[in-house]
Amino acid sequence: MNKEMTINCIRSVGSITIPKEVVGVVGRRTFASGGGKAKKGSKGGGAADAAKASTLSKEVKSTTVGGANIVKDGIDPKILSDSEYPDWLLHLLDKSSSLSVLRRKNVETLSYEDLKCFVKLDVRARIKENNSVSAKN
Template structure:
């Protein structure tokens, strides 16, 4: 008898009420792939984007992660691209400022 009460609470709890929404939006956005995806729609009448398998996304999407300062320090300066050099200068300056702030010397 206890399992039945627990199952009904887990399957939906209250019906109706303020801001109900039905609870299917997360299921719909996960699509048929069963991925745990957080809905990102914020428009009242909008719809969450559909989730596709990884193979259906363009290849460049997986290379968008920016290099870290540690990785940039390991790279020879002659081998930097312009974007990598700009990122290195930005991250290095940020690190120097943080170091100065911790030391209390200006």
Template sequence: MALNLARSVRTISIAKEAFRVTWQQTFSAGGAKSKKGSKGGGASDAPKASMLSKEVKSTTVVGANILKEGADPKILPDSEYPDRLWHLLDKRPALSELRRKNIETLPYADLKRFVKLDNRARIKENNSAKEKN
């Protein structure tokens, strides 16, 4: 048993040493390629300029095509998109705000949101009560 342990420790130390030597060689090879006398922060660190013209960027959705064949879709005028799209980022009322309102006068979407948030809050309360016991 002790002999097997000694062999495994020796194998690990040899593997570590081989990794260390390999890493040092890789690191030094990369350093040899750098220019002598450069002070850093030169043109090589600057971001690459885009090869696309501003006209192409303003008329197409660049990078939206995920297929090998085909082209990026064109940007359409606002009238071509559905109305619901323009309301996706609107702020929706929080549970506390919905509780202050009269439930009978709420629109269907707000009522649905109220039920969902209220159920979620009750589940969290029940879980925390069970956790304490």
């Protein structure tokens, strides 16, 4: 994947919206409202507040990472241009080769990163094999 595709994937994750109906189906905890009738002048208005919250402009949705704020009084961070992100960030989504692919290659011609990956995956496979053999005994 190239850099632009990676950043576009990250941007698209931030712009995912979930309809109210889906959230209601997943789980909702309700309490008795004291007789079933709302009093005049009550401060309820939950449905009106929900409608206001979901009407963010499309411009705000496309320029910010929704839900990434962890500070109580903070705001969601803005999406920056690709050149403003560090190079290592774009390599986080790179897929490494699988153990079967690395076993077919000549170990002496592997790059350092591929060799590290091969050793890690080979050790993991041997541990799994040893555990399965000892579990049967």
